[in-house]
Amino acid sequence: xxxxxxxxxxxxxxxxxxxxxxxxxxxxxxxxxxxxxxxxxxxxxxxxxxxxxxxxxxxxxxxxxxxxxxxxxxxxxxxxxxxxxxxxxxxxxxxxxxxxxxxxxxxxxxxxx
Amino acid sequence: xxxxxxxxxxxxxxxxxxxxxxxxxxxxxxxxxxxxxxxxxxxxxxxxxxxxxxxxxxxxxxxxxxxxxxxxxxxxxxxxxxxxxxxxxxxxxxxxxxxxxxxxxxxxxxxxx
Numbered sequence: 625x626x627x628x629x630x631x632x633x634x635x636x637x638x639x640x641x642x643x644x645x646x647x648x649x650x651x652x653x654x655x656x657x658x659x660x661x662x663x664x665x666x667x668x669x670x671x672x673x674x675x676x677x678x679x680x681x682x683x684x685x686x687x688x689x690x691x692x693x694x695x696x697x698x699x700x701x702x703x704x705x706x707x708x709x710x711x712x713x714x715x716x717x718x719x720x721x722x723x724x725x726x727x728x729x730x731x732x733x734x735x736x737x
Numbered sequence: 738x739x740x741x742x743x744x745x746x747x748x749x750x751x752x753x754x755x756x757x758x759x760x761x762x763x764x765x766x767x768x769x770x771x772x773x774x775x776x777x778x779x780x781x782x783x784x785x786x787x788x789x790x791x792x793x794x795x796x797x798x799x800x801x802x803x804x805x806x807x808x809x810x811x812x813x814x815x816x817x818x819x820x821x822x823x824x825x826x827x828x829x830x831x832x833x834x835x836x837x838x839x840x841x842x843x844x845x846x847x848x849x850x
Contacts, residue, residue, distance in 0.1 A: 637756075639752050640752070640753065642822075645749065648825065655833055706830060710826045712761065716764060716765065717823060720818055723769070
């Protein structure tokens with residue numbers, strides 16, 4: 625399906641965006657309320673340039689949206705909410721559980737044989 | 738806590754390991770049963786060298802364990818099961834839901850004022 629092909633890069637970017645503690649921190653911070661790039665840079669003791677790079681990565685992954693009014697760029701969460709990443713991990717964990725269950729059944733059936 | 742400090746690099750590596758469709762595919766494949774590096778290379782139409790790199794990244798993240806018997810290196814899932822990644826995403830999503838609820842309450846309270 626086209627759907628799947630289109631979604632894949634976004635999911636790759638989502639996981640890559642989460643592979644950094646500062647970026648995970650930015651998401652948690654924005655979960656408490658919107659913030660400007662300067663606010664975020666101050667909160668994480670980082671240069672504006674450094675913070676802009678992190679925000680850009682989150683923006684490319686669809687996890688953060690920004691809007692510039694005058695000289696201030698405000699960051700807000702969304703439009704994505706880690707739905708795909710969450711769904712993938714849940715599916716994977718269900719699969720693992722099922723495999724462990726089957727292994728348990730097999731061991732129970734063959735016990736003492 | 739020391740616990741948290743030690744876990745963080747593993748979680749970074751976990752998300753980074755998931756940021757590639759082949760590596761996610763390897764995890765799903767190993768969920769169905771153990772496989773040798775050669776099996777995996779054949780399944781994903783990839784060179785042995787390329788597959789070894791992917792497996793090493795998954796191994797460093799604790800998501801795959803390998804054992805070499807004779808000339809065959811067999812890959813199995815574990816010891817980690819994406820518990821930390823799953824927990825982080827769940828916590829994040831709960832936080833977002835709570836924020837949206839608060840916003841909903843606020844809008845309901847201020848309606849018509």
